[in-house]
Amino acid sequence: MRLAVLCFLASAVLPSVSRAQAPDGVPVIKITKEGSSIKFHVKASVAIDGTFDKWDATATMTSPDVETGVLDIKIQAASVNTGSGMKDGKLKGKNFFDAEHDR
Numbered sequence: 001m002r003l004a005v006l007c008f009l010a011s012a013v014l015p016s017v018s019r020a021q022a023p024d025g026v027p028v029i030k031i032t033k034e035g036s037s038i039k040f041h042v043k044a045s046v047a048i049d050g051t052f053d054k055w056d057a058t059a060t061m062t063s064p065d066v067e068t069g070v071l072d073i074k075i076q077a078a079s080v081n082t083g084s085g086m087k088d089g090k091l092k093g094k095n096f097f098d099a100e101h102d103r
Contacts, residue, residue, distance in 0.1 A: 026064060031057040038075055048087060054079035 038055050042048040054076040061069040077097035082088055092099040 029059040050082035
């Protein structure tokens with residue numbers, strides 16, 4: 001039985017963002033790991049909170065208007081960290097994230 005992940009929260013603070021320009025002048029924002037984190041909370045019979053230690057994220061604007069854009073987050077499931085080796089092992093297993101096949 002799989003747990004439903006209710007909330008993935010990507011928090012980014014200003015010092016953790018770097019800007020670049022795509023060739024056509026459209027802004028690309030690289031979110032860095034310093035000051036940022038990917039967190040999750042699972043509400044089940046036992047609540048589980050944790051983070052993912054290995055991830056990359058960028059925001060690419062679809063036009064010069066910064067109100068538009070695409071947030072692309074790639075998370076390595078094997079980097080799950082709940083603070084409990086036993087919980088991490090279960091989450092990495094085939095019944096949850098199946099991290100062995102996360103490529």
